Amino acid sequence: MIEIKNISKKYRSKYVVNDLSTEIVEGKITCIIGPNGAGKSTLLNMISRLTPSESGEIIIDGKRIEDWDKAELSKTMATLKQENTTNVRLTVYELISFGRFPHSAGRLNSEDKKVIEEAIQYMNLNEFRDKYLDELSGGQKQRAYIAMTIAQNTKYILLDEPLNNLDMKSSVAMMKILQQLVKDLNKTIVIVMHDINFTSVYSDYILAMKNGKLKYMDKTQNVVVKEKLEKLYEMPFHIEQINKKNICVYF
Template sequence: MITLEKLSKAFGSQKVVDDASSQFEKGKVTAIIGPNGAGKSTLLSMASRLLPPDAGNVIIDGKSIVDWNTGELAKHLAVLRQANSITMRFTVREMVSFGRFPYSKGNLTDEDNSMIDKALAYLDLASLQDRYLDQLSGGQRQLAFIAMVIAQDTDYVFLDEPLNNLDIKHSLSIMRTIQKLAHDMGKAVVIVIHDINFAACYADHIIAMKKGKIAANAGVNDVIQEAVLSEIYDTPFSIVEANGKRMCLYY
C-alpha cells in the first residue's frame, strides 16, 4: 500500500497541493479527478518522488519514499508522465524493452524478453513490435508506452492523463487494460483523468481535488453524486444509471 501523509506543495506564493492525505491500494484503480489547476498531477508527482513535497511524506510498503534506493523503487513503482516526447527513433519493441532497465541495466535476459513478449501480447501490439513509434497513430504510441510500464512489472502503476488526445476506441482499450492490471494482476493503478465518466466506469476509488485540497476521497458511488460533483466543478451535474454504472451529464 502507498500512503500519502499531509502532502503540500507551493510554487512561489501559490499553494498547489494543501495537506493532502490518501492511500493507494493494490488490486484497485484509483482515479484522481478535478478541475484544471486542482493539483492532480502535482500530487501524483510527489507520490512518485518526481517532485519533492514542501511538507508531508509518502510511505510505500511501510517505508518512507525518501529511504528507497532509486533502483529498488523502480522495481516497485512505474510512472507514465503526461508528456512523453521521444526524439530518437525506436521501434515498439525497443520502447517496451526500456521497462526492463531496472532489472537488466540494458543487457536483456531471457526473462526480460519473456516479460516484453507478455506486455506486447497483453496490449495486442505483437504485430506492431517492429514498427517505429513515428509510424504509429497517437493511440498506438500511447499503448506502446503503457506496454513499457507493464513490462516494468511493478506493484504500483501511476499514469498521468494517459487518455489525452485519444479517440474513444483507444481510450476504452486503455481503460480496460488499466482495470485488468488492477483486478487481474493485483496492481495498484493510479490514474489522473479528466473524463469523469471513464473514472465512474473503470475506477474503484476516486480522489477528487479542488484548489489543491482533497474535496472527496471515497468509493466511486460515493463520489459520483450530483451534489459532490457540482460542488467540486462549480457546475450543475445530473447522474443517470446505465448497466449498473453511474454516468454524469453536465450542462
C-alpha cells in the same frame, strides 16, 4: 500501501497541493479527478518522487519515499507522465524493452523477453513492434508508452492522463486492460483522469481535489453523485444509472 501524510507543494507563493493526507487502497484502481489547476498531476508526481514535497511525507510499503533506493523504487513503482518524448529513434519493441531496465540493466534475458511480449500483446501492438515511434499515430504511440510501463512489472502503476490521443475504442480497451492487471496480478493503479464517465465505470476509488486540497476520497459510487460533483466542478450535473454505474450528463 501508499500513505500520504500532510504533504504540500507550492510554486512561488501559491500552494498547488496543500496539506493533503490520504491512503491509496491496494489492489484497486484509484482515479484522481478535479478541475484544472486542482493539483492532480503535482500530487501524482510527488507520489512517484518526480517532484519533491515541501512538507509532510509519502510512505511506500512502510518506507519513506526519500529512503527508497532509486533502483528498488523503479522495481516497485512505474510512472507514465502526461507528455512523453524520446531523443533517440526507437522501434516499439525497443521502447517497451526499456521497461525492463530496472530488472535487466540493459541485458535482456528470457524472462525479460517474455514480459515484453506479454506487454505487446496486452496493448495489441504486434503489428507495430518493428515500426519506429515517429511512424506511429498519437494513439499508437501512447499505447507503446503504456506497454513500456506495463513491462516494468511493478506493484504500483501511476498514469497521468493515459487516454490522451486515444479514440473511444482504444480508450475502452485501455481501461479494460488496466482492470485486468488489477484483477489478475493485483496491481495498484493510480490514474489522473479528466473524463468523469470513464472514471465512474472503470475506477474503484476516486480521489477528488480542488484548489490543491483533498475534497473526497471514497469508493467511486459514493463520489459520482450530483451534490458532490456540482460542488467540485461548480456546474450542474444530471446523473443516470446505466448497468449499475452512475453516468453523468453535463452538457
